[in-house]
Amino acid sequence: MGLDAFNHSLVTHDLVQDLKWDAELRARFGTDRAAVLDRYALLAAEREAIEAGDFRTLYDMGLHPYLGGQLARLMYGNAAGPDATRAVNRLIASLTGTERPDDRTTT
């Protein structure tokens, strides 16, 4: 997991970058996620992991953790405070396989 498994050519990297850079695409991701994912040549397992919020699998496939954190914010909330905290906790929960409350702000 982490940078040990980092795969420069993982297509999810382009997806996350585009979602950050393109507000229209980001809005579509919120309303019709499947249509956005259709635009990318994702591996079947890669797409399934995105749809399931399975960051552990994505990291094992080579997703860069920094972009993983941003994908979590794109999926669960990007605003400072409760939104982004929820995203961080759901990311950690997926990576560690343990339950975490959405509002936890400690290790």
Added chain:
Amino acid sequence: MADVVLAVAASHAPGLAGLYAGAPEDTKAEVDKMYGTMAAEIAAAELDVLIVIGNDHLANSRVLEYPDFLVGLAPEHVGPFEWFKPWLNCRDYRLRGNPEVGGAIINGMARRGIKFFGRRENLRFDDNLSIPTVLCDLDRNDVPVVPILQNCTVPPIPDQRRCYAVGEALGSIIRHDLPDGMRVGLFGSGGLSHEPGGKRYFFIDREFDDWFLGLLEHGDHDKLLDEVTPERAEQSGEGGTAELFAWFVVLGAIGPQPCTRLGYTAYDNFKCGVGAVRWEMGARTANGAV
């Protein structure tokens, strides 16, 4: 011959803006002290340009075509980039740029055998430039800025020795290529310990941070170069702590100078050790270096 008249380095954790209001009072006081000191000193330094060496957090280039060093050549730097605004929760800003100095850096690096990239359009700024700007009032004090964004996280990253060597070249460019009398400031933006996007996202390695800041204060650059390695940084935060290699560019540019720790705080919700240092430019060290 231009002169480096000010050199500082500090963390740029996004929570310093977006989560500041909810932080404990002692944390807020420490943040105010560190960034307030830097703000006052930058304002008083009458800088012609402030070169901010910050980290690019995969904000400006695709993973498959990632530059190690990217110079912002826009005449004006505007931020934060739209997607980062809710996350940073800081004011919008506009900074005067200096494309001439940016171009001189790129050309000077090329003459010294170092490949730098540049971009004329506005870069996408996240916390790397936004936090120093709003906490040190760079915009309100109309400080002209040239950002240099470095790869801190896409392997292989420029390590401590590479960054120091790049800094030595930057120092040479400032002394030999920039106009006589130009007053230059350097700001290393990044670190300290943190693990963005990792399973230890909230982890802060206070022991590592204190050790690193102590090494800076001690001023032994050989020891810093021997011991602050990418491997050591990764132990204290995968993909994040290595941001402090931006500080090594400043170290290389100025050489041994007395260094003062301006403060440190570790608040879990910032998800990053927050510290700052200032080097005494023009002061003489114990070994006689100026």
